[in-house]
Amino acid sequence: MEGTTPISTLPAKNMLHPQPGFIARLLRVREFALIVMILVIGGGLHLITGRFFTTPNLNAISLGFATSAIIVFGMTAALVSGGFDLSVGSVFAMGGVTAALALRADIPIPLAMLCGVGAGVAAGIVNGFLITQVQINPFITTLGMLGIARGVSLAVTEGSPLAELPTEFFVFGQGRDILGIPNLILIALAVILIGDILMRRSSAFRQIYYVGGNEEAARLSGINVNRVKFGVYILSASLAAFAGVLSVSRFTVADPGTGVGEELRIIAACIIGGCSLRGGKGTVIGGLLGLIFVGFINNGMILLRVPVYWQQLSMGVVLLLAVGFDTLSQRWQISSRGKKAGPATS
Amino acid sequence: MPPLLEAVGITKAFPGMLALDNVRLDLQPGEIHAVMGENGAGKSTLMKILSGVSMADTGEIRFEGNRVAPTTPREALMLGIAIVHQELSLVPTLTVAENIFPGRLPTNAFGMVRFGQLFRQAGEVLEKLNVAVDPHVLVETLSIANQQLVEITKALSLNCKVLILDEPTSALTDHEADMLLAFLRRLAADGVGILYISHKLKEIFQVADRVTVLRDGKYVGTEVISETTPDQLIRMMVGRELGDMYPPKNQQAGTPLFEVRNLRLPGEDEFNSFQLFEGEVLGFAGLIGSGRSELARAIFGAEPKAEGEIWLFGKPVRINSPKDSIALGIGYLPEDRKAAGLFLEMSIKLNIEAAVIEAVSSGPFVAGNKERDLARHYVNQLNVSTPSIEQEVRRLSGGNQQKTLVGKWLAIQPKILIVDEPTRGIDVGAKKEIHFLLRALAQSGVGVIMISSELPEVLGMSDRILVMHEGAIVAEYNAADATEEKIIRSASSHKGE
Numbered sequence: 025m026e027g028t029t030p031i032s033t034l035p036a037k038n039m040l041h042p043q044p045g046f047i048a049r050l051l052r053v054r055e056f057a058l059i060v061m062i063l064v065i066g067g068g069l070h071l072i073t074g075r076f077f078t079t080p081n082l083n084a085i086s087l088g089f090a091t092s093a094i095i096v097f098g099m100t101a102a103l104v105s106g107g108f109d110l111s112v113g114s115v116f117a118m119g120g121v122t123a124a125l126a127l128r129a130d131i132p133i134p135l136a137m138l139c140g141v142g143a144g145v146a147a148g149i150v151n152g153f154l155i156t157q158v159q160i161n162p163f164i165t166t167l168g169m170l171g172i173a174r175g176v177s178l179a180v181t182e183g184s185p186l187a188e189l190p191t192e193f194f195v196f197g198q199g200r201d202i203l204g205i206p207n208l209i210l211i212a213l214a215v216i217l218i219g220d221i222l223m224r225r226s227s228a229f230r231q232i233y234y235v236g237g238n239e240e241a242a243r244l245s246g247i248n249v250n251r252v253k254f255g256v257y258i259l260s261a262s263l264a265a266f267a268g269v270l271s272v273s274r275f276t277v278a279d280p281g282t283g284v285g286e287e288l289r290i291i292a293a294c295i296i297g298g299c300s301l302r303g304g305k306g307t308v309i310g311g312l313l314g315l316i317f318v319g320f321i322n323n324g325m326i327l328l329r330v331p332v333y334w335q336q337l338s339m340g341v342v343l344l345l346a347v348g349f350d351t352l353s354q355r356w357q358i359s360s361r362g363k364k365a366g367p368a369t370s
Numbered sequence: 371m372p373p374l375l376e377a378v379g380i381t382k383a384f385p386g387m388l389a390l391d392n393v394r395l396d397l398q399p400g401e402i403h404a405v406m407g408e409n410g411a412g413k414s415t416l417m418k419i420l421s422g423v424s425m426a427d428t429g430e431i432r433f434e435g436n437r438v439a440p441t442t443p444r445e446a447l448m449l450g451i452a453i454v455h456q457e458l459s460l461v462p463t464l465t466v467a468e469n470i471f472p473g474r475l476p477t478n479a480f481g482m483v484r485f486g487q488l489f490r491q492a493g494e495v496l497e498k499l500n501v502a503v504d505p506h507v508l509v510e511t512l513s514i515a516n517q518q519l520v521e522i523t524k525a526l527s528l529n530c531k532v533l534i535l536d537e538p539t540s541a542l543t544d545h546e547a548d549m550l551l552a553f554l555r556r557l558a559a560d561g562v563g564i565l566y567i568s569h570k571l572k573e574i575f576q577v578a579d580r581v582t583v584l585r586d587g588k589y590v591g592t593e594v595i596s597e598t599t600p601d602q603l604i605r606m607m608v609g610r611e612l613g614d615m616y617p618p619k620n621q622q623a624g625t626p627l628f629e630v631r632n633l634r635l636p637g638e639d640e641f642n643s644f645q646l647f648e649g650e651v652l653g654f655a656g657l658i659g660s661g662r663s664e665l666a667r668a669i670f671g672a673e674p675k676a677e678g679e680i681w682l683f684g685k686p687v688r689i690n691s692p693k694d695s696i697a698l699g700i701g702y703l704p705e706d707r708k709a710a711g712l713f714l715e716m717s718i719k720l721n722i723e724a725a726v727i728e729a730v731s732s733g734p735f736v737a738g739n740k741e742r743d744l745a746r747h748y749v750n751q752l753n754v755s756t757p758s759i760e761q762e763v764r765r766l767s768g769g770n771q772q773k774t775l776v777g778k779w780l781a782i783q784p785k786i787l788i789v790d791e792p793t794r795g796i797d798v799g800a801k802k803e804i805h806f807l808l809r810a811l812a813q814s815g816v817g818v819i820m821i822s823s824e825l826p827e828v829l830g831m832s833d834r835i836l837v838m839h840e841g842a843i844v845a846e847y848n849a850a851d852a853t854e855e856k857i858i859r860s861a862s863s864h865k866g867e
Contacts, residue, residue: 227731234724237713244672244702244710245725245778246693304715 054298054350058313062320069324076327083206085323087274089315090212091116091267092290096311097219098260099290104223105256106236106303107155107162111169112264113286115147117279118173119265124186124278133193137269144265147173148258155257156250162257169261170287177280186278197274208274215263220308232256236303292339293318296346318342372435374399374563375420375451375532380429382415389415390426393589395582397532397563402554404566404574404595407584408607408825413567416584417534420565421453422446433532452525453534456541458517460524462510467492469509470524495527500556515546519553526562533557534565539573540659551577569657571600571862583607601855608825608854615802616830617809619849623833624648626684627817628786633678635664640842641678646786646817651808653832654821655857661841662821663705666788670695670702682785696725701779705790705821711775714764718756719745721763722777729781748777753803769800776807787811788819793827805831825854839863 070076123140297314299306422440440446492505845860
């Protein structure tokens, strides 16, 4: 630093404001705060009802959001890239319907499942093409796909659920092959874990954060922004379709009307879990925790015999509280730093 | 008769610098008064204070003899002081009439807009000012020149008496500029006082009555145009100690490293060619909008080029994207570090590795130790003041942000580094550090291309200087014989001597 005037060191010194303590810093990590709240809610419910932390109840809750958890990975990627995917609920139905049609055409089970995922890949390619090449914004593109995928599902089934599928296919959604844990939960956990590791550590997936953080800067850093976005929408749609295939395996029928509103539930969970609509941040685990958090509250309401009509309200309130709290705490941080450090840091 | 507008003893400090130091200015009714000075001289700050965008720390503004202190642009407008910025503030998807009367639309008893009356009123105002624009058309269908006229009409529809124009001709063709200047003369003849900020000497001699020159935030003088010369104004604008802000220059010329041959930008007619030598700092001077950044971005592959070749180490290379450039060892530090350079909400570490993710990875995964080592290396080398490499970049000072960005480009181990306004908006100390750093890079054999709008910086840093004007390289100077006067002349294409 020799030869530097004091002017340049001034803001630097101001930067060194006291670091908050370990616990305070840990609490600022959204995932940790969510885990604490989830445990508090779960503990409270267990104390009141005496049957919250029981294997049947936990299995029931987890099965309830296992397919959603798979979609969370793709949606997190889309949100981190600065976009989102409104078509996942419809693609979820389309994936299931496609697989069911293939099964009824006596196509072998693995191939039929691949057909279902393939329908998602196709939807993702269309989304990715429109967003990156035609440059329609993600909202409109995926809103269009929401209609198209739902329409395709309803049209090919003429609106009625497809049943009479081979029973061997139901092993994915109904089996309990390891320690009595439902296979569906294990599959969802595997997807979440792989997704979280990829998003955190893989150099390819890390590009998504750069694209969402500052698209122009990412481009000038040599990142192929369009390729990243294209990949994100293919990932999101194929995971949604995969979740749809598993859902058919669980319920034994492919319902073309399933998954309505799923996109909003999942976006809400991801945002509760720390994603931002502005892009650049969020983790897969965070989205899962958001899903669990809302799931616990809904389950608690069932256990407490609150009428089911209140469930939508609880998710809305949790979403607004989580984002409101986050926004306010950031503003407090900035203003308290401003008082200590003066305006020079910005 | 008191002046229409008078500012006395205006002082304004920003953290780390005195933007205006005891500056004065007076404007008579019916006068066009030019305000000149280099970038950073304080013109814009002074205009912001006069138009209520910011407040002076000390000093007095008198309007028609009465002391005023507008604290918002609205207050200034109510007094009769309007400013037209370089970036127009029109809503492109609305009609001309709606843009002239925003917030003041005539309404009926139910609060519904009376469009008939609106278009009539707008038509009257436009006619009175002799502006040939149809009030019914959408603003987005107008040329930039006509949009500017609409913006001025909007200001004058409030009966404003003082009109401040900030580089109004920078986006206009010569013909459009002439029309605008004629329009301003008519306005002045009606008694409006006009403050006219421009770098273009030719225009100022064409249109202004008097000119006030600022330098480094200080008042240098006010001259009557008919009694001064371009040379005198240039002398007033420049002349400052370079001090030891700049490191010693390169003594011997290296071998050619890089060459641009007949590069033409899309939509331009001019072909540009130049060479860059090993160990050289090549300065690019020119006015804002002269095409320096566009040329740099085209070379880097961030924008398409119409035609032209790029040679590196004596071989032609293909550059179609920033990725190609980075692979060849060419880095580009963009002029707007927040919009195009940094990932503000990400850590220093993630910013530094952004262009070299593969280099800090083992197989498909990012290696934690490699990325931390890389970040620490550049934080130490560049003296970034931060508690941790995990610090979010938005919490750093401007100088430390810029150093982080430089670190990102050093991480690609560049052979050529293009820096666009590398010291804009950072404090004096960090500025000096960046200067010494660029020179040290050059000494290690890197070719540095530096675009700067600060002439002292171009002169202080460069071994060779290219001057651009309207998309073309128009002059080349060696460090030894370059002067601010010569560069300003080339940049504004004022042929003198």
